[in-house]
Amino acid sequence: MQLKVPDAMKADETVLLRIVDVAATGKAASSSGTAPGGPDEDGPGGSRRSRRAPRPSPLARLGAVAPGPARLVARAASGARRLRPRYPHADRTGWRRWVPSGRQWLGAALTFTGLTFVLLGSAYAATDIPENLNSYATQQDNVYFWSDGTPMARTGWVRRQAMPLKDIPEDVRGAVLAAENASFYSDPGISLSGLSRAVWRTLGQGETQGGSTITQQYVKNVYLNQDRSVGRKFTEAMLALKLDNQMSKDDILQGYLNTSWFGRGTYGIQRAAQAYYGKDVGELDASEAAFLASLLKGAALYDPSLSGANHDRAVERWSWILDRMVDTGTLTKAERARYTQFPEPLKRAPGFDTGRQSDYLVELAAQYAKKAARLSDREFDLGGYQIYTTFDRKQESALIDAVSKARKQARKDDPAKAKSLHFGASSVATDGRILAVHGGPDHRKQGYNESNATTVPAGSAFLPFVYAAALEHGVHTTRGGAAVEVTPQTLYDGDDGIAVRTPEGPYWDRGGKQVTSHNDGGKSYGRIGLGRALALSVNTPFMQLGMDTGLDTVRDTAQRAGLLSSSFGPQVPAMSLGSATPSAIRMASGYATFAAGGKHVEPYSVARITRNGSRVPLAKPATRRAVRTSVAETVQSALTDAFRTAHPGAVTNAPVAGKAGTTQNDTAAWYVGTANSVSTAVVAYRIDLGKSLEPLPLKGIAGSPGNSVPYRIWSGARGIG
DSSP: OOOOOOTTSOHHHHHHHHHHHHHHHHHHHHHHTSBTTBOOBOSGGGOBOOOOOOOOOHHHHHHHHOHHHHHHHHHHHHHHHHHSOOSSOTTOOGGGGGSOOHHHHHHHHHHHHHHHHHHHHHHHHHOOOOSSTTTTTOOOOEEEEOTTSOEEEEEOSSOOOOOOGGGSOHHHHHHHHHHHOTTTTTSOSOOHHHHHHHHHHHHHHSOOOSOOOHHHHHHHHHTOOOOOSHHHHHHHHHHHHHHHHHSOHHHHHHHHHHHOEEETTEESHHHHHHHHHSSOGGGOOHHHHHHHHHGGGOHHHHOTTTOHHHHHHHHHHHHHHHHHHHHTTSSOHHHHHTOOSOOOOOSSOOOSOOSSTHHHHHHHHHHHHHHHTTOOHHHHHHOOEEEEEOOOHHHHHHHHHHHHHHHHHHHHHOHHHHTTEEEEEEEEETTSBEEEEEOOSOTTTOOSOGGGOOOSOOGGGGHHHHHHHHHHHOBOSSTTOOOBOOOTTOEEEOOTTOBOEETTEEOBOTTSOBOBOOOGGGOOOOEEEHHHHHHTTOHHHHHHHHHHHOHHHHHHHHHHHTOOGGGOOOOSGGGGGTOOOOOHHHHHHHHHHHHTTTEEEOOBSEEEEEETTEEEOOOOOOEEEOSOHHHHHHHHHHHHHHHHHHOTTOOOSSOEEEEEEEOTTSOEEEEEEEETTEEEEEEEEEOOTTTOSSOBOOTTTTEETTEEHHHHHHHHHHTOO
């Protein structure tokens, strides 16, 4: 039934009446028990049953009461249906059914962004800045102790001195900002682009790199460790944001300049200025400041004193920083134009050295401590370590006094030659402890340790290693034949000038010349037993013995006894007569192996390390069997005979073994011997450091083989009359 309404009524009212009419019709149909469309057949036998009319939707019922809200709800429902994801898409085919729509991508992006902001906000709120600002950034001194526990030296001399920002020149600040973070005063403490790059590199290549503002670097310096991970980077960013809100930019910059590491054991711009230029930070000019700023990228890469490549990198970055200072307004172009020459820093930091011998001991112990404790230079320079060395105060004093006495006498006897005279000396116990060393005349004037220098050949002091190799492995007189046992009574030709032979005949050098061996003074001894040949230091038998044993076997035995592979040159017959250039420490260690029954312990200078009361783990010195006990005892017996033969009137309170060592070109004089389970090696040589590193002939200044200066030093240090 169509209800007619006056034309004046609105269309909405007509719709309303229609809705009501449908509802009424539904009710009528429901009350009559039949559907609006008439009777319905259902079930077997054609029985009739009524169907109830569908119930109006909530929207319809709402429309019956309030047409305005219904219209709004209808529109919202329609929009919701359009936004509702239809996945997989029924109106697409193939793989396109599974491709999200633009609306779905947008929804996911909005959801992710919202969750990210919630998580970041929560992390920021949960981040607390440690109360003690500098609790992890305070550098301490390292203290060294003698073997008896008494203090020996203290390094660091307060290697960081906090400087107020007002005392740091504008050019210095400007150089650092230009190099590290030009937007420091305007950024929020972090760099989003830099963080993104760092995270990308971490995920892609396993390391974080770059991307840090000065605030972030300051946070890392004083609160965090140097771990390179995404987690540490995230914590750093949160702390930087919060710190930037709680501290002034000037305070952050001041803290950064006072806690950053500049290499050479220095923290802070003040100590860096002293280490590299020998002046206070207030005296630096813009050019020097630009170089120091370059070190913030890594002193190991930009300290020019470390390598030529470092120097090239330093010059390039120094120039770039000065150009950046012009870009940032710190320098004018006219000021920049004045700096054309790279400001070369000092070759060495004025550090801890005082010129005393203890500085050589400290240098030796520091090198060993970092290696054995697996500490980086930066960790060690942070300080706070107590290093208990193996150095014996009394033995060190006796060794230094003996060298000083010899040096004084040399200056009196021959002042000209004495100027270029050097002494290297070291005492090593049979258990590997380095008890004493003489490093040189003055640590401030000489940059290397003579006891640890591989400068001159060992000469005839090397013969015991050849003897030990032959006793241990035997000799081969025919090619491919079985090894023949060697004893102290085995005879060899001791004449001067004899030809060196192989199983096939004479040995010829590359120049086509037959190789011969010679004794000191050209003396000949005829057929001589090996034990007596060692006692008398006869060269010619051992040059042939090395060939018969095998030069590779001789070299291996010497290395197992304590000499370093780096001290050996070509494997030629001259190797048996001491062409290797071991240090005094290594020669003393090698002879200690024979005194220890053939057991070698790598020489070491640090017994233990603590830090803030806690023990620092140290790698134990390597121990190995170099030769059989019987072999070591045989060598030691020959060395005892050598000492008694050369010094029959010496007064000793314990068994002493040792021998002198000379070189055929007269460039070095050695004495190496053991007494009371301590082996001491002394070498004298001449080098004019101002002209060349090539050794010069001694020309008698080191004494005679029977009464050499090295022996006098050795006997004085060991208390042997």
